[in-house]
Amino acid sequence: MSSKKNVDLLVGAQWGDEGKGKVVDMLGSDVDVFVRFQGGANAGHTVISDGQKVVFHLLPSGMLYPGKLCVLGNGLVIDPEQFLNETGELFAKGQDRARLAVSPHAHVVMPYHKMLDKLQEEARGKGRKIGTTGRGIGPCYVDKYSRSGLRVEDLLDADVLRERLTYILDEKNQIFTKLYNQKPLPFDEIYEPARKWGEALAPYVDDTRALLRKAVDDGQHILLEGAQAALLDIDHGTYPYVTSSSTSAAGAFTGTGLAPNDLTRVIAVVKAYTTRVGEGPFPTEDFGEDGEKLRANGGEFGATTGRPRRCGWLDVPALKYSMELNGATVIALTKLDVLTGMGGIKVCVAYERDGEKLTTWPNDTRSLSEIQPVYETLPGWDDDITNCKTFEELPANAQAYVKYIEKVLNVPVGLIGVGADRNQTINRGM
Numbered sequence: 001m002s003s004k005k006n007v008d009l010l011v012g013a014q015w016g017d018e019g020k021g022k023v024v025d026m027l028g029s030d031v032d033v034f035v036r037f038q039g040g041a042n043a044g045h046t047v048i049s050d051g052q053k054v055v056f057h058l059l060p061s062g063m064l065y066p067g068k069l070c071v072l073g074n075g076l077v078i079d080p081e082q083f084l085n086e087t088g089e090l091f092a093k094g095q096d097r098a099r100l101a102v103s104p105h106a107h108v109v110m111p112y113h114k115m116l117d118k119l120q121e122e123a124r125g126k127g128r129k130i131g132t133t134g135r136g137i138g139p140c141y142v143d144k145y146s147r148s149g150l151r152v153e154d155l156l157d158a159d160v161l162r163e164r165l166t167y168i169l170d171e172k173n174q175i176f177t178k179l180y181n182q183k184p185l186p187f188d189e190i191y192e193p194a195r196k197w198g199e200a201l202a203p204y205v206d207d208t209r210a211l212l213r214k215a216v217d218d219g220q221h222i223l224l225e226g227a228q229a230a231l232l233d234i235d236h237g238t239y240p241y242v243t244s245s246s247t248s249a250a251g252a253f254t255g256t257g258l259a260p261n262d263l264t265r266v267i268a269v270v271k272a273y274t275t276r277v278g279e280g281p282f283p284t285e286d287f288g289e290d291g292e293k294l295r296a297n298g299g300e301f302g303a304t305t306g307r308p309r310r311c312g313w314l315d316v317p318a319l320k321y322s323m324e325l326n327g328a329t330v331i332a333l334t335k336l337d338v339l340t341g342m343g344g345i346k347v348c349v350a351y352e353r354d355g356e357k358l359t360t361w362p363n364d365t366r367s368l369s370e371i372q373p374v375y376e377t378l379p380g381w382d383d384d385i386t387n388c389k390t391f392e393e394l395p396a397n398a399q400a401y402v403k404y405i406e407k408v409l410n411v412p413v414g415l416i417g418v419g420a421d422r423n424q425t426i427n428r429g430m
């Protein structure tokens, strides 16, 4: 057993779409094993390398590196159709299929989960809907926790699948017909494709916990790649406007079977401003010209659903909360280039409620709807920074913005994104 562990956990620090995909890809040349541990195809992780753009929904963003192992851990909810589409596209481009491992304990997103996701959203209606990605994530995790789920291993044995699906589908059909006034789903229409998915998935299924344990003990470099982000965490996010998994650091352990003391570093990916897709509180959202400009300059449209992202300024109390929750040891600051030409850069440093000042993130939806952000304005810059290779090449005000973030969050900024391409990154010793 090697003496030194080398396990990085990378998590989103805001409401998702911080640029996690790009950072994973950028760090990837040095990584041996890439791991997804929670969520499913609700993620949209964009990687741009040599002008070529790939968006990963389910697979780890390290898939473009030849010869490296990519793992889908037990904490995922796997949509087999999406899995086959995504792998099919990559294999058509010549990627090696032998290096993908799927946990038998990951849950399967079934067609009825996606149907339920849409029906529940419609039933919630305006003012209550969450604005989900429609990928069946919530209903699949509900089934996991109510012990009515199908795991990948259940698809591998036709008899087990038939037995479990008979009971499960019967229950689902009660819900479809009695609650939502829909037609029942015929058994064979669900069973037959699921059996085929099992055959297609079988070559990838492996004991991922044991694989990862060995890789860690052998001193291999593991990168645990979070999807979504801390403020969408089922426990610690802006509930009920959250996703249905543990998106912050703790999810990496339940979602893989690794242990907390396996971790070496926690990389929090922070966008230089804030965005959010879907419904829910967002104190620093800018509804005016600045918000429009951030959306246009940052290309802020959902990588999974194409929805325009809501845009606004950096929220320091929210980020302090996120740093605490994740035990962040280093920040990857992304999209600094998008702030070029914005004029003064607003930063929320506290909130006001009924004349009272709050300096910490009030983590309940009601309080969040009652607060007003208190801003400081930092000086901006106009020079193009997209070709800067070192920190010193950045304009003084851009350097000052980075130093300000380090100071208020008390976490060093190790990487700075100045463009979408893998190479448009300033590495400050990561």
Ligand code: GDP
Binding pocket: 012, 016, 017, 018, 019, 020, 021, 022, 043, 044, 045, 046, 047, 048, 298, 299, 303, 334, 335, 336, 337, 338, 416, 417, 418, 419, 420, 421
């Ligand atoms: P993820 O879900 O966290 O992986 O992020 P997304 O891929 O959904 O959204 C981030 C978007 O910003 C993608 O279109 C990336 O190509 C792009 N991006 C990432 N880093 C940078 C950066 O430093 N500058 C610019 N301009 N774009 C970036």
Ligand code: IMO
Binding pocket: 012, 015, 016, 017, 018, 042, 043, 044, 045, 130, 131, 132, 133, 134, 135, 136, 137, 138, 226, 227, 228, 229, 232, 241, 242, 243, 244, 276, 277, 278, 279, 303
């Ligand atoms: P990445 O990994 C941004 C949001 C949805 C919705 C809520 C619940 O690309 O950062 P779900 O379909 O998960 O039940 O939707 O969570 N959401 C994301 N927002 N980036 C994501 O992933 C997201 N995944 C889910 O918009 O508000």
Ligand code: MG
Binding pocket: 016, 017, 018, 043, 044, 045, 046, 303
């Ligand atoms: Mg995304």
